[in-house]
Amino acid sequence: MENTKRNTLVSLRKNKNWTQRDLAEIMQVSQQAVSEWEQGTRSPTFKKAKKLADLFETPIESFL
Template sequence: MKKTFGTMIATLRKEKNLTQAEVAEMMGVTDKAVSKWERDLSFPDINSLPKLAELFDMTVDELMQVKVDTKKEENTKIAEMINLVCKGIALAMGIAVVVLSLLEELETENALRMLGLGLACLAISQFSQNKE
């Protein structure tokens, strides 16, 4: 897996035995800006990329061969979690209806609501799987 841009900058800086302040001075920015780059909170100005690449003895193309956007991975993890939660709710509703019915503690109307909620969760889960 490729490194994020920030991880790449931090690694290159450390390989050159430079501090964030030294990189900042060479780039004409603040050390806070370099810190934000390294933590993937911001990205250097596009016009400064050639200077940054030169600082690390590489081409802009080599510098940009990193993963800049991790949003897709985050969205995938969130979708997986939602899918799992929906299946869990559906299972819980099914078990609750069976157990409460056996104990004669559940009215038909409430059982139908619980089963409906479980089915809705299964539908959401199935829809999200088909969308991928």
């Protein structure tokens, strides 16, 4: 994920007062996966990006 998109995920998560672990449990992924998405070393799959978009009520493009 590019820098702006990573920052979006971090901001959305923090706005809900969720830890990476909280989001990982909701998304049914490891905390490491959430960390990698936020650091930009890995991007979520399309299916996970769709779930993030639905969860945060944000366009899917925010996560792809």
